[in-house]
Amino acid sequence: KQEVTQIPxxxxxxxxxxxxxxxxxTDSAIYNLQWFRQDPGKGLTSLLLIQSSQREQTSGxxxxxxxxxxxRSTLYIAASQPGDSATYLCAVNxxxxxxxxxxxxTLSVSS
Amino acid sequence: xAGVMQNPRHLVRRRGQEARLRCSPMKGHSHVYWYRQLPxxxxxxxxxxQKENIIDESGMPKERFSAEFPKEGPSILRIQQVVRGDxxxxxxxxxxxxxxxxxxxxxxxxxxx
Numbered sequence: 001k002q003e004v005t006q007i008p009x010x011x012x013x014x015x016x017x018x019x020x021x022x023x024x025x026t027d028s029a030i031y032n033l034q035w036f037r038q039d040p041g042k043g044l045t046s047l048l049l050i051q052s053s054q055r056e057q058t059s060g061x062x063x064x065x066x067x068x069x070x071x072r073s074t075l076y077i078a079a080s081q082p083g084d085s086a087t088y089l090c091a092v093n094x095x096x097x098x099x100x101x102x103x104x105x106t107l108s109v110s111s
Numbered sequence: 112x113a114g115v116m117q118n119p120r121h122l123v124r125r126r127g128q129e130a131r132l133r134c135s136p137m138k139g140h141s142h143v144y145w146y147r148q149l150p151x152x153x154x155x156x157x158x159x160x161q162k163e164n165i166i167d168e169s170g171m172p173k174e175r176f177s178a179e180f181p182k183e184g185p186s187i188l189r190i191q192q193v194v195r196g197d198x199x200x201x202x203x204x205x206x207x208x209x210x211x212x213x214x215x216x217x218x219x220x221x222x223x224x
Contacts, residue, residue, distance in 0.1 A: 004153075031210050043115075043202060043217035044154075089154070093210055098144050098167065103153035 002027045006090055006102035013080055014110055021075040021105045023090030028068045034099070035064050035075050036089040044089065048075070080109045113137070115205050115216035116185075123222045130190040130197070132219045136205030143186045144213060145171075145178060148200040157201075160186060193223045 003026045013019050023033070032051045036044040048057045048064040050073070056065040063076040077084060087106045091099040116135040124130050136143050145157040156170040160180040171178065175193075180186040190197055200220050204213035 032212075034212065036215075041220075044204075044215040046212060046214070049212050091154075095210075098156040098159050098170075099204075099213055100156070101146075101154040103151075 002092060002094060002097065002100050004090060004092055004100055004102035006088075006105050008105060009103065010106045010108070012108045012110065015080060015082060017080050017109075018076070018078050019080055019107070021077070021088050021090075021107070023073040023075070023102055025071045025073075025092050025100075027094065028071050030068065030092045030094045032093050033064075033066055033073050034091045034093070035062075035073075036091065038087045038089060038104070040086075047088075077107075080107075082109050082111045085109050115140075115203055115214050117201075117203050117216035117219050119219060120217065121220050121222070123224060124193050125224050126194060127192050130193050130221055130223075132188040132190075132201050132203075132221070133185045134188070134203030134205075134216060135185040136203075137214055140205035140207050140214070142206045142209065142211075143180050144204045144206075145186070145188050146202045146204065148202060148218070150199075154202065157188070190221075193221075195223045197221060198223045 005024045007022045034049045035047045050066040061078040066073045087104040089104045091101045143160045146154040148154045158171045158178045159167040175191045177189045200218045202218045204215045
Protein backbone atom coordinates (compact mmCIF):
# COMPACT_ATOMS: atom_id res chain seq x y z
CA LYS A 1 0.00 0.00 0.00
CA GLN A 2 1.42 3.37 -1.05
CA GLU A 3 2.29 5.79 1.74
CA VAL A 4 3.47 9.35 1.28
CA THR A 5 5.45 11.13 3.98
CA GLN A 6 6.43 14.78 4.12
CA ILE A 7 9.18 16.19 6.27
CA PRO A 8 9.25 18.55 8.05
CA UNK A 9 5.65 18.98 9.16
CA UNK A 10 6.27 22.69 9.73
CA UNK A 11 9.00 25.11 8.75
CA UNK A 12 9.65 28.76 9.62
CA UNK A 13 12.20 30.80 7.69
CA UNK A 14 13.06 34.48 7.27
CA UNK A 15 12.28 36.18 4.00
CA UNK A 16 14.87 35.66 1.28
CA UNK A 17 16.02 32.25 2.39
CA UNK A 18 16.17 29.30 0.00
CA UNK A 19 14.46 26.18 1.33
CA UNK A 20 13.75 22.55 0.53
CA UNK A 21 10.65 20.54 1.31
CA UNK A 22 10.89 16.77 1.28
CA UNK A 23 8.48 14.07 0.16
CA UNK A 24 9.00 10.31 0.22
CA UNK A 25 6.84 7.48 -1.05
CA THR A 26 7.01 3.74 -0.40
CA ASP A 27 6.08 2.32 -3.82
CA SER A 28 8.17 3.56 -6.75
CA ALA A 29 5.65 2.38 -9.37
CA ILE A 30 4.09 5.80 -9.94
CA TYR A 31 2.76 7.60 -13.02
CA ASN A 32 3.50 11.06 -11.76
CA LEU A 33 4.02 13.18 -8.68
CA GLN A 34 2.39 16.51 -8.00
CA TRP A 35 3.14 19.34 -5.62
CA PHE A 36 0.22 21.46 -4.46
CA ARG A 37 -0.16 24.57 -2.39
CA GLN A 38 -3.05 25.04 0.04
CA ASP A 39 -3.82 28.36 1.72
CA PRO A 40 -5.83 28.34 4.96
CA GLY A 41 -9.50 27.68 4.30
CA LYS A 42 -8.92 27.34 0.58
CA GLY A 43 -8.64 24.61 -2.01
CA LEU A 44 -5.52 23.19 -3.62
CA THR A 45 -3.50 24.88 -6.31
CA SER A 46 -1.31 22.66 -8.46
CA LEU A 47 2.27 23.92 -8.55
CA LEU A 48 4.27 21.34 -10.45
CA LEU A 49 3.69 17.91 -11.95
CA ILE A 50 6.57 15.55 -12.68
CA GLN A 51 5.95 12.57 -14.93
CA SER A 52 7.61 9.32 -13.86
CA SER A 53 10.06 9.57 -16.77
CA GLN A 54 11.18 13.07 -15.76
CA ARG A 55 13.75 14.11 -13.18
CA GLU A 56 12.63 17.67 -12.48
CA GLN A 57 10.27 20.50 -13.31
CA THR A 58 10.70 24.22 -12.81
CA SER A 59 8.25 27.08 -12.53
CA GLY A 60 9.56 30.48 -11.56
CA UNK A 61 11.21 30.24 -8.14
CA UNK A 62 10.04 26.64 -7.70
CA UNK A 63 11.95 23.54 -8.69
CA UNK A 64 10.74 20.02 -8.04
CA UNK A 65 12.90 16.95 -8.44
CA UNK A 66 11.98 13.28 -8.59
CA UNK A 67 14.11 10.25 -7.81
CA UNK A 68 11.73 7.38 -8.44
CA UNK A 69 14.17 4.63 -7.53
CA UNK A 70 14.72 6.00 -4.05
CA UNK A 71 11.10 7.10 -3.64
CA ARG A 72 11.90 10.75 -3.04
CA SER A 73 10.95 14.17 -4.31
CA THR A 74 12.03 17.63 -3.20
CA LEU A 75 10.45 21.01 -3.73
CA TYR A 76 13.01 23.80 -3.77
CA ILE A 77 11.80 27.35 -3.20
CA ALA A 78 14.30 30.09 -4.01
CA ALA A 79 14.35 33.50 -2.36
CA SER A 80 11.30 32.83 -0.20
CA GLN A 81 8.69 35.57 0.32
CA PRO A 82 5.95 36.05 2.93
CA GLY A 83 3.42 35.26 0.20
CA ASP A 84 4.88 31.76 -0.01
CA SER A 85 3.45 31.00 3.44
CA ALA A 86 1.04 28.09 2.98
CA THR A 87 0.82 24.34 3.33
CA TYR A 88 2.60 22.40 0.61
CA LEU A 89 1.26 18.97 -0.28
CA CYS A 90 2.92 16.20 -2.21
CA ALA A 91 0.81 13.56 -3.98
CA VAL A 92 1.56 10.52 -6.13
CA ASN A 93 -0.53 8.95 -8.83
CA UNK A 94 -0.26 5.27 -9.69
CA UNK A 95 -2.18 2.67 -11.63
CA UNK A 96 -5.59 1.81 -10.27
CA UNK A 97 -5.64 4.43 -7.53
CA UNK A 98 -6.52 8.06 -7.09
CA UNK A 99 -3.95 10.61 -5.94
CA UNK A 100 -2.41 9.69 -2.60
CA UNK A 101 -1.40 12.66 -0.49
CA UNK A 102 1.11 13.33 2.24
CA UNK A 103 0.04 15.34 5.28
CA UNK A 104 1.88 18.41 4.06
CA UNK A 105 4.50 20.86 5.23
CA THR A 106 3.24 24.13 6.65
CA LEU A 107 5.62 26.91 5.66
CA SER A 108 5.81 30.28 7.36
CA VAL A 109 8.01 32.99 5.84
CA SER A 110 8.54 36.02 8.05
CA SER A 111 9.34 39.50 6.76
CA UNK B 112 -13.43 28.14 -18.45
CA ALA B 113 -14.67 28.06 -14.89
CA GLY B 114 -12.81 25.87 -12.46
CA VAL B 115 -14.26 23.12 -10.31
CA MET B 116 -17.25 24.56 -8.48
CA GLN B 117 -18.31 23.27 -5.10
CA ASN B 118 -21.30 24.37 -3.10
CA PRO B 119 -22.10 25.22 -0.50
CA ARG B 120 -18.78 26.58 0.78
CA HIS B 121 -19.90 26.09 4.36
CA LEU B 122 -22.57 23.75 5.65
CA VAL B 123 -23.79 23.38 9.23
CA ARG B 124 -25.87 20.38 10.18
CA ARG B 125 -27.14 19.02 13.48
CA ARG B 126 -26.43 15.44 14.40
CA GLY B 127 -28.78 13.08 12.59
CA GLN B 128 -29.48 15.40 9.67
CA GLU B 129 -28.45 14.81 6.08
CA ALA B 130 -25.70 16.69 4.26
CA ARG B 131 -25.60 17.05 0.47
CA LEU B 132 -22.44 18.40 -1.11
CA ARG B 133 -22.34 19.35 -4.77
CA CYS B 134 -19.51 19.45 -7.26
CA SER B 135 -19.56 20.70 -10.84
CA PRO B 136 -16.41 19.59 -12.66
CA MET B 137 -14.52 21.70 -15.13
CA LYS B 138 -16.03 21.80 -18.61
CA GLY B 139 -14.96 18.75 -20.56
CA HIS B 140 -13.97 16.76 -17.47
CA SER B 141 -15.78 13.47 -17.01
CA HIS B 142 -13.79 12.15 -14.03
CA VAL B 143 -14.67 13.30 -10.53
CA TYR B 144 -12.91 12.53 -7.26
CA TRP B 145 -14.00 13.29 -3.70
CA TYR B 146 -11.52 13.74 -0.87
CA ARG B 147 -11.97 14.46 2.84
CA GLN B 148 -9.57 16.52 4.92
CA LEU B 149 -9.83 16.20 8.69
CA PRO B 150 -8.13 18.71 10.99
CA UNK B 151 -4.39 17.96 11.22
CA UNK B 152 -4.77 15.17 8.65
CA UNK B 153 -3.91 14.91 5.01
CA UNK B 154 -6.42 14.56 2.22
CA UNK B 155 -7.94 11.12 2.15
CA UNK B 156 -9.44 9.69 -1.01
CA UNK B 157 -13.10 8.76 -0.76
CA UNK B 158 -14.57 7.96 -4.16
CA UNK B 159 -13.84 8.19 -7.89
CA UNK B 160 -16.70 8.51 -10.37
CA GLN B 161 -17.25 8.87 -14.06
CA LYS B 162 -20.57 9.83 -15.58
CA GLU B 163 -23.22 7.48 -14.15
CA ASN B 164 -20.57 5.08 -12.80
CA ILE B 165 -18.74 4.61 -9.53
CA ILE B 166 -15.22 3.49 -10.44
CA ASP B 167 -13.61 3.23 -7.01
CA GLU B 168 -15.32 3.77 -3.66
CA SER B 169 -12.67 2.07 -1.55
CA GLY B 170 -12.12 5.16 0.59
CA MET B 171 -15.74 5.82 1.42
CA PRO B 172 -17.32 4.56 4.66
CA LYS B 173 -19.70 1.70 3.96
CA GLU B 174 -22.56 3.24 5.88
CA ARG B 175 -24.25 6.64 5.64
CA PHE B 176 -22.10 7.87 2.73
CA SER B 177 -23.03 7.70 -0.93
CA ALA B 178 -21.97 9.47 -4.11
CA GLU B 179 -23.34 9.89 -7.57
CA PHE B 180 -22.41 11.61 -10.82
CA PRO B 181 -25.51 11.61 -13.04
CA LYS B 182 -25.55 12.07 -16.78
CA GLU B 183 -26.80 15.60 -16.29
CA GLY B 184 -25.91 17.85 -13.38
CA PRO B 185 -23.30 17.95 -10.66
CA SER B 186 -21.77 15.15 -8.67
CA ILE B 187 -23.36 14.78 -5.24
CA LEU B 188 -21.76 13.45 -2.05
CA ARG B 189 -24.48 12.56 0.40
CA ILE B 190 -23.98 11.92 4.10
CA GLN B 191 -26.96 10.60 6.00
CA GLN B 192 -27.46 10.90 9.76
CA VAL B 193 -24.36 13.01 10.22
CA VAL B 194 -22.25 12.66 13.36
CA ARG B 195 -19.68 15.07 14.85
CA GLY B 196 -16.86 12.99 13.38
CA ASP B 197 -18.08 13.88 9.88
CA UNK B 198 -17.02 17.50 10.44
CA UNK B 199 -14.29 18.10 7.87
CA UNK B 200 -13.47 19.83 4.62
CA UNK B 201 -14.68 17.87 1.60
CA UNK B 202 -12.87 18.55 -1.66
CA UNK B 203 -13.88 17.62 -5.15
CA UNK B 204 -11.45 17.32 -8.05
CA UNK B 205 -11.95 16.65 -11.73
CA UNK B 206 -9.87 15.55 -14.68
CA UNK B 207 -10.47 14.99 -18.39
CA UNK B 208 -9.17 11.41 -18.38
CA UNK B 209 -7.58 8.81 -16.12
CA UNK B 210 -4.16 9.60 -14.61
CA UNK B 211 -4.27 13.21 -15.79
CA UNK B 212 -3.63 16.12 -13.40
CA UNK B 213 -6.48 16.86 -11.03
CA UNK B 214 -8.07 20.27 -10.65
CA UNK B 215 -9.51 20.91 -7.20
CA UNK B 216 -12.44 22.97 -6.02
CA UNK B 217 -12.31 25.21 -2.94
CA UNK B 218 -14.08 22.62 -0.83
CA UNK B 219 -17.16 22.44 1.36
CA UNK B 220 -16.56 22.79 5.07
CA UNK B 221 -19.06 20.70 6.96
CA UNK B 222 -19.66 21.37 10.62
CA UNK B 223 -21.85 19.01 12.60
CA UNK B 224 -23.18 20.48 15.84
